[in-house]
Amino acid sequence: MQDKKNSSSQLSRRKFLGTAAIAATGALVPSVFSYGGNSKSLNGMTNLSNPIPNSKFAGVQIGAITYSFRDLKGGLEATLNACIEAGLSSVELMGTGVEDYLGAPKNPVQRRPTPDNPFTDEENRAISQYNNELKEWRKTNGTIGAYTQLRKKFNDAGVNIHIYKWTAGETEEELDYSFKVAKALGAIGITAELNEKNARILGPAAKNNGMVAILHNHYQYAEPGFDVDKLLSYSSANRLNFDAGHYFGSTGLNPVDFIRKYHDRISSIHLKDKTRPDNATQKNTNQVWGQGETPIAEVLHLIGDQKLPIYCDIELEYPVAQWSTSVKEVKTCKEFCRQILI
Template identity: 45%
Template sequence: MKKYHLPGVLTLIVLMAIACCSTITAQKPDSKFGGVQIGAISYSFRSMPDQSLEATLDYYVQSGVSSAELMGYTVENYLGIPQTKDKEALKKWRLSVPMSKYKDVRKMFAKKGVGIHILKLGSPDWSDEEIDYAFNACKAIGAKGITMEISEKAAKRMAPFAEKHNLYVIFHNHGQPGNPKFSFDDILAYGPKLMLNLDAGHYFGASGLHPNGIIERLHDRIVSIHIKDKTAKTASDPDKNRSFGEGDTPVYEVLQLIQKNKWPIYCDIELEYEIPQGSDAVKEVKKCVEYCKKGLEN
């Protein structure tokens, strides 16, 4: 009978256990289903107790999300922006930040398997130098563009900078499409680097129109779509956020349209419904991911 040296066997067992744990720990999220990249805006985790960048990254991993629309204030807080409302002090800090720090953030996210496709940073009210800073930060962090609220003012101000930096300004809508005088085309006409971060839920809830109509027509000007489930404009309680699958927004039809046409449009979960008692934002985003996955893999 072969004899085993006990300490050696125990060492082998310990090493195997460590290797196993390391494999589990190193497992990276993958939320691309049927060719469609499901992501999430970090705003979805705003109710979590720890709002640090490190914790936010962990929330993505725990939710199984591999692509991020990242709020700029989370990154700037991590990099040490002064906690003041003094515009000159903020400007001075922004113009002093080395872009290597944004590259480090990119590496930190990539190490855990999360890409950053949009950075929500910048404002049409910023100085020229600060707008340049926002685009430089966007490039360093590996995003396709910066995002902000849609308006003619923002389009007019930001279009030259987008072309200068060869990056996108990606405009997000709320209820504006509910106004008959509102036009996406008028905004986009200000420049070829102006794109849309179409909020399909807000669009549907405010206008009553199926989002696929505008998506089909403007798909080549859409970088990302915010996915949420809202009640219809004609519902008894109209235009209200609901848990995924409990509202009237045709979420599956939107996802399947993108899948069918193989359009490179990111679909980002924006968690805005009330979190049920006993749950939290990470658990709910994970449920939203599974809901989207079901619609894309059936």
């Protein structure tokens, strides 16, 4: 087993970038959406040549958080197209723009207030009316059905939604609605930042809906006195969206040890390549995969060897070169994972 891990690590550092570059610069698959059983490209032409994405390798489900495609224009359809082109069969879907896509009322006031320029009385009335209309829209009988149809659109294209990153608000009613939406999308739960408040309020709402609340870390584990056990104890439905890159980059500790300890409370892992916090040149800095110090190969081997039911999601955070795109880079990162696992 040790020889396997060493050879995979060597591949990731020395040989991968050249072979992955070939895959990333090849012709991208056609832009296809499937809805109601009909496969159509963005220009409306029927296209039967698009392969169904499959990014599960050696039993490990590789996906991405759709935040990785934040530079794209075109909303949700552009995001789905990016998932298909990158060859992803499962994603953590960011909820930004989803309600707009499904026809929710739009806020007529698009600016943020400042102390020097607060909302006018007219703007406050417009916002109040918008909030009432949005609340009614969410209550309509067809709203959850719209999310079910959106799930079908993704699934027909070969893309599953395993986590939804969005909530309608923080009240009990809003959280209950949020988890119902996530369930309609086919997700196992909702993810939000790892903190005391979210651990307290999301867990009970998740449990009531037979789902999980998946809490995501940035640099919390490097904070003195941070107690993840306490946050997990607030609900049996609380889980972790463990960002292995942020953990390594901020603490310098091996994320593999953390995963071994908390594997039964981890639903998903965010993958990225970063430098150590004590790196002499760049401390805790995102790198092109294979050029950083995060033990990505060790993490993936642990998940695969132990057959842990944990989603492993690419989060593209290093700067994308002008000659490349976020889609090509995510595709390259997926290939990086594939070569480690096969």
